Amino acid sequence: MPSTKFAVPESYRYQNGFNSYHETEAVEGALPVGTNSPQQPPYGLYAEKLSGTAFTAPRAENLQSWLYRILPASAHTNFEPREHATFNTNPENKPHEKIHQIPNQLRWDPFDLDESVDWVHSLHLLAGAGNPTMKSGIGIYIYAAGKDMNEREAFYSADGDFLIVPQHGVLDVQTELGKLLVRPNEICVIPRGVRYRVTLPQGPVRGYILELYQGHFQLPELGPIGSNGLANARDFQAPVAHFDEDTASEWTLLSKFAGHLFAAKQTHTPFDIVAWHGTYYPYKYDLGRFNTIGSVSFDHPDPSIYTVLTAQSDHPGTAVADFVIFPPRWLVAEDTFRPPWYHRNTMSEFMGLVTGQYDAKIGGGFQPAGASLHNVMAAHGPDAATHAAASAAALKPQKVGEGSLAFMFESCLMVGVTEWGLSKCRKVQADYNAESWEPLKPRFKRPTPAAVRVDEGSK
Ligand SMILES: [Fe+2]
Secondary structure, three states: OOOOOOOOOOOOEEEEEOOHHHHHHHOOOOOOOOOOOOOOOOOHHHEEEEEOOOOOOOOOOOEEEEEEOOOOOOOOOOEEEEEOOEEEEEOOOHHOOEEOOOOEEEOOOOOHHHHHHOOOOHHEEEEEEEEEOOOEEEEEEEEEEOOOOOOEEEEOOOOOEEEEEEEEEEEEEOOOEEEEEEEOOOOEEEEEOOOEEEEEEOOOOOEEEEOOOOOOEEOOOEEEEEEEEEHHHHHEEEOOOOOOOOOOOOOOEEEEEEEEEEEEEEEOOOOOOOEEOOOOOOOOEEEHOOOOOOOOOOOOOOHHHHEEOOOOOOOOOOEEEEEEEEEEEEEEOOOOOOOOOOOOOOEEEEEEEEOOOOOOOOOOOOOOOOEEEOOOOOEEEOOOOHHHHHHHOOOEEEEEEOEEEEEEEEEEEOOOEEEEEEEHHEEEOOOOHHHHHOOOOOOOOOOOOHOOOOOOOOO
């Protein structure tokens, strides 16, 4: 710390800042000065606008970028449906793709690697809520791929922003706006509509995705924490402009649209943006740079203190999606049960583990590449082994989470589980409760009769 020592070195340059107005040009003079759409943009480029919010969204929320490219994004054939046996991202409530709303606590064994598919065909909708056609809700995906996308293929989702959490392997993401290298312990966000191609320079990859059908991720408010802390704006990295020249080859453009896959052809590369400026762009963030804050007296704060990014509902303070991490940190609280308390929440909690062991679950059932879902009002907390250990532990300063990264997608929505998530993936642990909480023993000892008194109210 304060930044991750990655095994795979960085390949690209970036510009830093969250929610910043960026501008970048791969050829000097490609950005028009003082105007967005001149009659003749520099060097014969086409000007194109990419909007991530309504034009009239309030300034603080408004996300728009101007792109200067060799050919406009619209120059392609009609899209045709291209469903695929392994493409399973349809969130609609079809009889054969039913979303199961169940109150059980769920936990999954590690999801399998699959070297037979590329990024697009590796996306498996595991759970979700809402519907992209209403721009409402979220989708939670597991990806596991072993092949590069075809050399002349690009993909975009019209349904929402992808927040990608790599668990295994390295993603080399060429986007229209530039290139990103994304490694485990980093995350990236690819906004709705941005076209990209994923290659796998280190072989097979696996990880988690939260797709946000509504709004965009923001940094959480800091309140009394002050002006710095948690994820700092300067540590978010956006790509610099990078373009290819290819107006002779046939390209395939894949679109995820309302959960279905469509394909169109075009005779030029989509990666032809020579310069861009604006506020709507992909970005990545090294989770090792997260400035973790916690208790230095007693008790521990709600886990919202570990929020990296949040997407607010229409009710401020209530998130459609929070991305929360449990990073390495010191526990120093006195007279405190240090793991999370037992709880039932109105929010739903989906957890994943990138590496190591999560300090609230030492029983061994929550493994890297696995997951758990504690839905609305699903009771949970430390497993019996963790409770026993933490109740008797000497409360010396203790570093937890070293070499570990657990995370949570938390949502105010009730999260349903797909047929794939509940049965086809064959990873659901039938004995989750039996292993975690059913072994808990009563610890209550009624006081001796002399000590019993009638309730006199609180003192
Ligand atoms: Fe929880």
